[in-house]
Amino acid sequence: MSDFSWRDELQKCVKCGACMAVCPIYRQTGREEMVARGKLNLIERIETGGTEELPAGWVEAIDHCLLCCSCEENCSKNVRITEIIAHARREMTAKQGLHPVKKGGFALLTSRFLPLGRVLKAGSFLQWLWARRLPRQSGLVRRLPLPGIDSRTVLPQLPRRNLDDRLQKRKRTAGLTEILYFPGCATRYLFPEMGLDLIFVLEKLGFAGIVPAELACCGLVTWGAGDEATRKELADRNLEVFRRHRKLRTIVTGCASCGHALKEYEGVPEDLEILDISEFLYRHREKLGNLVGDRRRPEKITYHDPCHLRKGQQVTREPRWLLALIAGENFIEMRHPERCCGAGGTFGISHKELSRRILAEKSADIDATGAEIVTSGCPGCLLQLTEGAVIGNSPWQARHPVSLLAELLRRKAAPDPVCG
Ligand code: SF4
Ligand code: SF4
Numbered sequence: 001m002s003d004f005s006w007r008d009e010l011q012k013c014v015k016c017g018a019c020m021a022v023c024p025i026y027r028q029t030g031r032e033e034m035v036a037r038g039k040l041n042l043i044e045r046i047e048t049g050g051t052e053e054l055p056a057g058w059v060e061a062i063d064h065c066l067l068c069c070s071c072e073e074n075c076s077k078n079v080r081i082t083e084i085i086a087h088a089r090r091e092m093t094a095k096q097g098l099h100p101v102k103k104g105g106f107a108l109l110t111s112r113f114l115p116l117g118r119v120l121k122a123g124s125f126l127q128w129l130w131a132r133r134l135p136r137q138s139g140l141v142r143r144l145p146l147p148g149i150d151s152r153t154v155l156p157q158l159p160r161r162n163l164d165d166r167l168q169k170r171k172r173t174a175g176l177t178e179i180l181y182f183p184g185c186a187t188r189y190l191f192p193e194m195g196l197d198l199i200f201v202l203e204k205l206g207f208a209g210i211v212p213a214e215l216a217c218c219g220l221v222t223w224g225a226g227d228e229a230t231r232k233e234l235a236d237r238n239l240e241v242f243r244r245h246r247k248l249r250t251i252v253t254g255c256a257s258c259g260h261a262l263k264e265y266e267g268v269p270e271d272l273e274i275l276d277i278s279e280f281l282y283r284h285r286e287k288l289g290n291l292v293g294d295r296r297r298p299e300k301i302t303y304h305d306p307c308h309l310r311k312g313q314q315v316t317r318e319p320r321w322l323l324a325l326i327a328g329e330n331f332i333e334m335r336h337p338e339r340c341c342g343a344g345g346t347f348g349i350s351h352k353e354l355s356r357r358i359l360a361e362k363s364a365d366i367d368a369t370g371a372e373i374v375t376s377g378c379p380g381c382l383l384q385l386t387e388g389a390v391i392g393n394s395p396w397q398a399r400h401p402v403s404l405l406a407e408l409l410r411r412k413a414a415p416d417p418v419c420g
Helices: 003-012 024-029 036-049 056-063 070-074 081-096 100-110 116-130 163-168 184-190 192-204 220-224 228-244 256-264 277-283 285-292 307-313 317-330 352-369 379-392 401-412
Strands: 131-133 140-142 177-181 207-210 250-253 273-276 301-303 373-375 397-399
Touching: 003 036, 003 081, 024 352, 036 056, 036 081, 056 081, 070 081, 070 307, 081 220, 100 116, 100 220, 100 228, 116 131, 116 184, 163 184, 163 192, 177 192, 184 192, 184 379, 192 207, 192 277, 192 401, 220 228, 220 256, 250 256, 250 277, 256 273, 256 307, 273 277, 277 285, 277 317, 277 401, 285 317, 285 401, 301 317, 317 401, 352 379, 373 401, 379 397, 397 401
Parallel strands: 177 207, 177 250, 250 273, 301 373, 373 397
Antiparallel strands: 131 140
């Protein structure tokens, strides 16, 4: 977004206050400067006032945002609010620099010598020293005191063999139509089983999900932090991979945040389509319906809309169709499925207490359904929801819809030819 267009965007706000009804931060704090209208007001004052120093209140307001797009979905004037806030964060980062932890983390996303995958793999050998497995949920909690991580924080269990390792040893089925599968960092390095489930489902439909090793992080987390240089470097790398694999004209992802980021890239070739996995499966609903047949999951299942899928990509019908196929009448809507879970990229780490209050509302809505499984098409949401179950001692598990589908198909189908 150029300077000129974000200024124009600011002018579109008519101060109607419709964004107040849906902002999770405003719901918790009740402070005007925390809602979109207040933030835009502050940004306009600073931009027109031309002050060099950013006032502390301004920084706090811009920092307290999940970039969840709830305000955008409810805005009568279609103001691109999150783009304006991201612009303000870029200004903030340019003037104050990045927090050292974020700076170090983002460096791993672009490093050729010490890439994130290698660091996490090294961490997988040490994690048992400082963390212990959760009894009823997937994930770990700390064993020893760790700065910034309390005893209820759910940490992903780092796999010894990430998705790249697992795919190297996996036999490819011949004769399938190749498409590009963009797993995203969380699936690639933390939840490789989720990636294998998605590839398995694609194969059942006659497609081979190709994961080029050179794919980089989608960059959404760096966009949210105002680190434009890293965001652009990551986007350029991915666009180069897309160009190099020109014959793969469809990209699918099972990560709502990655899908949102990729669809926003400038310079995506016109003949390349980017789809969330639920959109892709919906396109092939007839064949998938035949594959599933009359099998249904026996558990009560509910669904949380990832913000970056619902509000970022306007995808709501397809995941619900998929869950109805998987669970039939056992699929039940929760109250407020559209409400943010409070994860918001790194927000859940940097604003733990506020994030937990938002999560508590979501957990209560899930509890009220009596569901055994809550699903969501975003690994970040799944981790946050698992934490909600642990904190509330709730009986449900958080799962990706595609993993549930893969399990259902495996019950009928020949064994998955995964060698890893
Ligand atoms: S809903 Fe949109 S137009 Fe109305 S106050 Fe909020 S940002 Fe401005
Ligand atoms: S993006 Fe979400 S958290 Fe940020 S102002 Fe809008 S509704 Fe509030």
